[in-house]
Each structure stands twice: as C-alpha cells, then as structure tokens.
Amino acid sequence: MIEHVLPAAVAGAETTADVDPSTSDFPELGALEPRTRRPRLAEFATGRSCARAALRALGAPAGPVGRGPHREPRWPPGIVGSITHCPGYRAAAVARACRVRAVGIDAEPHRPLSPRMFARITSAAERRELAALPATRVHVDRIVFSAKESVYKAWFPMTGSDLGFTDVHLSLDPIRRRFVVELPAPFAPVRGRYAVDRGRIVTAVAVPADGLR
Numbered sequence: 001m002i003e004h005v006l007p008a009a010v011a012g013a014e015t016t017a018d019v020d021p022s023t024s025d026f027p028e029l030g031a032l033e034p035r036t037r038r039p040r041l042a043e044f045a046t047g048r049s050c051a052r053a054a055l056r057a058l059g060a061p062a063g064p065v066g067r068g069p070h071r072e073p074r075w076p077p078g079i080v081g082s083i084t085h086c087p088g089y090r091a092a093a094v095a096r097a098c099r100v101r102a103v104g105i106d107a108e109p110h111r112p113l114s115p116r117m118f119a120r121i122t123s124a125a126e127r128r129e130l131a132a133l134p135a136t137r138v139h140v141d142r143i144v145f146s147a148k149e150s151v152y153k154a155w156f157p158m159t160g161s162d163l164g165f166t167d168v169h170l171s172l173d174p175i176r177r178r179f180v181v182e183l184p185a186p187f188a189p190v191r192g193r194y195a196v197d198r199g200r201i202v203t204a205v206a207v208p209a210d211g212l213r
C-alpha cells in the first residue's frame with residue numbers, strides 16, 4: 001500500500017509480520033521506557049526494521065534510527081522520514097533532505113470515527129466541504145484523521161512545534177484519492193495521497209524542499 005501513496009522521491013517499506021525484538025539487531029530499543037511490554041517492543045522494532053528497509057531502497061546506509069524527546073524518529077544526517085503502525089501493519093518512508101523537506105505517513109484501521117472525534121478533528125468549513133463530496137464506500141472521516149496525523153508527523157520534525165487538528169484546512173479529492181492541507185504560514189499547502197485496502201487506510205504527505213510560500 002505504501003508504494004501507492006508516496007511520491008517518486010520517497011522510498012517506503014511495509015510489513016504485516018513483526019520481527020523478534022529479543023534479537024540484538026535493534027539497539028534503538030534502549031530508548032524505550034524500562035518494563036515496556038513485548039507487543040510494544042515488537043511494534044517499535046518492526047517500525048525500525050521497515051525504516052532500514054526503506055533506507056536501503058533509497059540507497060542510503062541502513063543504520064539505527066533513534067528516538068527524540070517527543071517520540072520523533074531520529075534519521076541519519078541528510079535523511080527525512082516517518083514511521084507508522086496499526087494492528088497488523090507497520091511501515092516507514094524516507095527521502096533525501098535535499099529533495100524533500102519532510103515526510104509523514106500514517107496507517108489506520110478502515111473504520112468510522114465516532115461523531116464526537118470527527119467533530120473534534122475538523123472545522124465547520126471542512127465538515128461542510130466533506131458533506132458535499134460524492135458518496136463513497138470509504139470512511140472519509142477516518143481518512144481525514146489519518147491524513148492529519150501524517151501532516152503532524154511531517155510538521156513536528158520540521159518545526160519542533162505542535163499543530164492542532166483545526167490549525168489546518170484539509171480538502172479531499174475522493175476520485176483521485178488525494179488531499180491538500182493548508183498549513184500555517186510560511187508553509188505552502190502540502191499534498192498527500194491515500195489508499196484503502198484490506199481493512200486499512202494508509203496516508204502520506206511529502207513537503208517539497210522548497211515548500212515555503
């Protein structure tokens with residue numbers, strides 16, 4: 001799925017099977033809190049395994065990917081990227097910083113959001129626009145949530161600051177499975193794509209290296 005949502009300058013890797021976190025292959029596990037439970041260790045290690053596979057696909061050295069104080073991945077110099085996991089699925093995407101300023105990816109189960117959550121993550125203007133879209137069989141509300149999570153994962157490493165769900169404006173094109181998100185200045189609107197398959201949604205955004213207004 002990840003290949004379908006990434007632009008050409010971004011390399012991705014994904015898996016539906018977890019690696020064994022008790023091997024010595026993942027020194028990054030030391031960044032997790034003591035007594036972290038095994039399912040989370042496996043999820044984290046598998047995200048890192050995808051990160052290395054994506055780095056190899058990009059032609060970059062596939063070393064450890066650390067973890068910053070805000071849980072953000074720490075990529076090797078000259079690389080930007082993003083990691084996601086949801087039940088039964090893990091993925092990573094990376095690009096060279098000279099071509100792409102930031103990448104964000106997110107995976108979600110393809111299920112509706114609660115009306116309360118949908119109201120919390122969208123503005124009235126977005127809800128009006130989404131309600132006017134042609135009817136589709138996909139859960140647009142969850143796609144919007146995932147797209148905004150992807151935006152956050154690109155935004156935070158780029159700015160070091162928070163971004164609320166209603167600080168942006170998302171427009172969805174369900175025919176082309178694309179979306180555009182207007183960001184606070186000085187950033188130009190960021191473009192993204194989504195895919196829905198096997199009960200999952202995957203979204204991705206890439207901010208071009210010259211992605212300022």
Ligand SMILES: CC(C)(COP(=O)(O)OP(=O)(O)OC[C@H]1O[C@@H](n2cnc3c(N)ncnc32)[C@H](O)[C@@H]1OP(=O)(O)O)[C@@H](O)C(=O)NCCC(=O)NCCS
Pocket residue numbers: 043044047067070071072073082083084085086105106107148149150151152153154156157163164165166168
């Ligand atoms: C950071 C956040 C988006 C991660 O969401 P999540 O549901 O845990 O998503 P996923 O499981 O798909 O992804 C987790 C991965 O995101 C990455 N991540 C976590 N915090 C991050 C950050 N601050 N910046 C960039 N990437 C981050 C990590 O790689 C993490 O995996 P790891 O801990 O195994 O390395 C979410 O926790 C959050 O804080 N959301 C609120 C902010 C937001 O989305 N605003 C919308 C703005 S439009």
